[in-house]
Amino acid sequence: MAHDLTSTPQKLHSAVTERMFARWTLVIISFVFLALILLLPLAAVFVEAFRKGIGEYFSSLQDPETFSSIRLTLIVAGISVPLNLVCGVAAAWAIAKFEFKGKAFLTTLIDLPFSVSPVIAGLVFVLLFGSNSLLGPWLEAHNVKILFAVPGLVLATMFVTFPFVARELIPLMQEQGTADEEAALSLGASGWQTFWHVTLPNIKWGLLYGVLLCNARAMGEFGAVSVVSGHIRGETNTMPLQVEILYNDYNFAGAFAVASLLALLALVTLVLKTLLEFRFSEEIAASRRH
DSSP, rough: EEEEHHHHHHHHHHHHHHHHHHHHHHHHHHHHHHHIIIIIHHHHHHHHHTTTTTTHHHHTEEEEEEEHHHHHHHHHHHHHHHHHHHHHHHHHHHHHHHTTTHHHHHHHHHHHHHHHHHHHHHHHHHHHHHTTTTSHHHHTTOOOOOOOOHHHHHHHHHHHHHHHHHHHHHHHHHHHSHHHHHHHHTTTTHHHHHHIIIHHHHHHHHHHHHHHHHHHHHHHOOOOHHHHHTTTTTOOOOOHHHHHHHTTOOOOHHHHHHHHHHHHHHHHHHHHHHHHHHHHHHHHHHHHHH
């Protein structure tokens, strides 16, 4: 019995030591992996962007084709993100707050862009709106340009970014339930008043989080946009496409300058994402205390 009592602290010490060793081993492996895969390439982008000096960096960004790609990226994101915001909120509200036939199918459709390659998504729009498609002759007859123009870029971007807002809101709305909305309706509030004064304040942080991710993906989308853009220089090339063109033209300073803007967007998104997660977790903890 005495032997067992004396051996117990040793066993506990050994178990604690093993746990600490395992923990620090996993931490070191994670940091080494992230440094090699994420941090070093990210640092290389900024080093190469400023290799020839700040003057050359800003000169590269002022190139007419590069400036056009930046402007077009902002236009496409500025159109697609608000549309996905409205559609995502509507879809999430329908799925989380109501029961109806086809609900599971609608949920599956929302997840579809995650399982389909962006290149395939772009090809689908080519098959729908191309000159040899069913709609192509009608569009040409009425001088409506979808492909190789801003509408095609917006449609392709909307397709690949649609799930971000809806997928962020659905579990949040399901967890909150319908009690608050039912109480507001029972007190005489209209549907719009209920949404604006009850539903929206409850989902605001999750909504901002989804919009943030949606915007980051919209500005960085390459595959689907590449298929529908036609690569018309100065007209239909967004920033990711412009990086590829500049790099293939051996204009490395310009390519890395544009890439640094996209990398900076990723860093800003990461910081805002962390702040929103912190603020959201604080609000949830406060609501549970009350």
